[in-house]
Amino acid sequence: MIFLKIVKKGHSKHIYQQIYEELKKSILERKITVNEKLPSKRNLAEQLNVSVNSVSNAYEQLLAEGYIYTIERKGYFVENITQYIDQHEARAVNFPIDLKEQHHDKGGWLSLSHMTSDISMFPFKKWLKCQNEAIKNHRQELSEITSPQGPYIVRKTISRMIALTRGVKCEPEQIIIGGGTQPLVRQFMTLLKGNTKVAIENPGYSRIHALLKSMKFDVAPINLDKKGIDMKEIESINPKILFITPSHQFPTGIIMPISRRIELLNWAAHSNDRYIVEDDYDSEFKYGTDNIPSLQSLDRHHRVIYTGTFSKTLLPSFRISYIVLPPKLLREYRNFYSNWIQGSNSFSLFTLHYFIESGEYERHIKRMNHHYEMKRKLLIKQLQATFKDDIEIKNVPAGLHFLAHFKKNKRYEDINEKAKQEKLEIYSIERFNLDSKYKKDETSISLVMGFATIKTEEIPEAVNRLYRIIN
């Protein structure tokens, strides 16, 4: 006779779940012995005064999970279940406090982050219309996984677009779409042998620097001169792969002149295992000049790996980025990643395709160019009016951020602490200094000022907070 505690009314669990759990407990605690026969479904149902169905469902679940076994025409028996070596349940110990995530209330905060775009101007209605087109025209493909490189028609659209706007010369076959620049860089850098020496601009994009280091590459930060990355240092360090942001150096804003671009391409052309990774992250935004052609457009020897993103032009939360690989690397990529599953959401990618094809993307960028230009000017004006002679702004009319130097000697730790108190999101140059031997300039503070997300009417308040932080 088996005793099970079953509550028929007011219990949060179904009767069959209660029978299942009670039996499971008895089996695990060896209250029912190994190979013991369980009562027939009908007998147990009568004993508990429940339906045969409830007992049947409980037995089926126990059978599926391996607690019992069945012998045809004989009934159900208890399995010999492997015991844990250690009866102590370590998981019951509290979750480590240092791994707990802090959820900050963003209420009252203002942001001068460079990692944002302005959602107030995003044409969601148009985007939804393009989503409908994607559903209408790609029903079948939405039920399948796509090519490892992303849907071909989306790559074709991107290749046409970057040919027009950035002069990038490529076939759709050369494009690989991914959920961010970092995962894409990780993918193609995996193709390179260990011990490869790579170099990156300093100051530069710390996330890529950290990624390369985590991949155990020998990473050398290279200083900048007025034209961008320093050629002499490149020659002396002699890297195989060079990471640069020639359209709008991150974070200083330098636009690399044509002569340095050609010097770099000549350097890369010297050997067929040298590559330049051109991170073209925000080149769509130029105020007062036309777009400057990409480095890839000038490359005559397939030495440039181009990376682009929709994080600045659309929204960073969409996570749509892409790379353009030269044919030799593409062949290696295809061999290595033949079993790869594309990581981006095809629904968003088809939507993007219609967004570009309908001309909406181009119109959006034009609108955003005017809007960002206006905000940029306003922020600069407000900063100059507030800080007067104590500020020097690197006024490069491009992108979604600029660098500002404040004549003040303060530690960045104190600036960050004060920024928290003032509820202002800001990023100092320290974050982007990649050289471990870096020493702070004693006479000034340098901040990367992003103006994408801040609302026009919030600019004066943000600058007031900044004034209190710095002074």
Ligand SMILES: Cc1ncc(COP(=O)(O)O)c(C=O)c1O
């Ligand atoms: C220098 C730089 N490169 C690339 C990116 C784009 O990254 P993702 O495509 O992963 O959004 C950013 C984003 O802020 C950036 O600052």
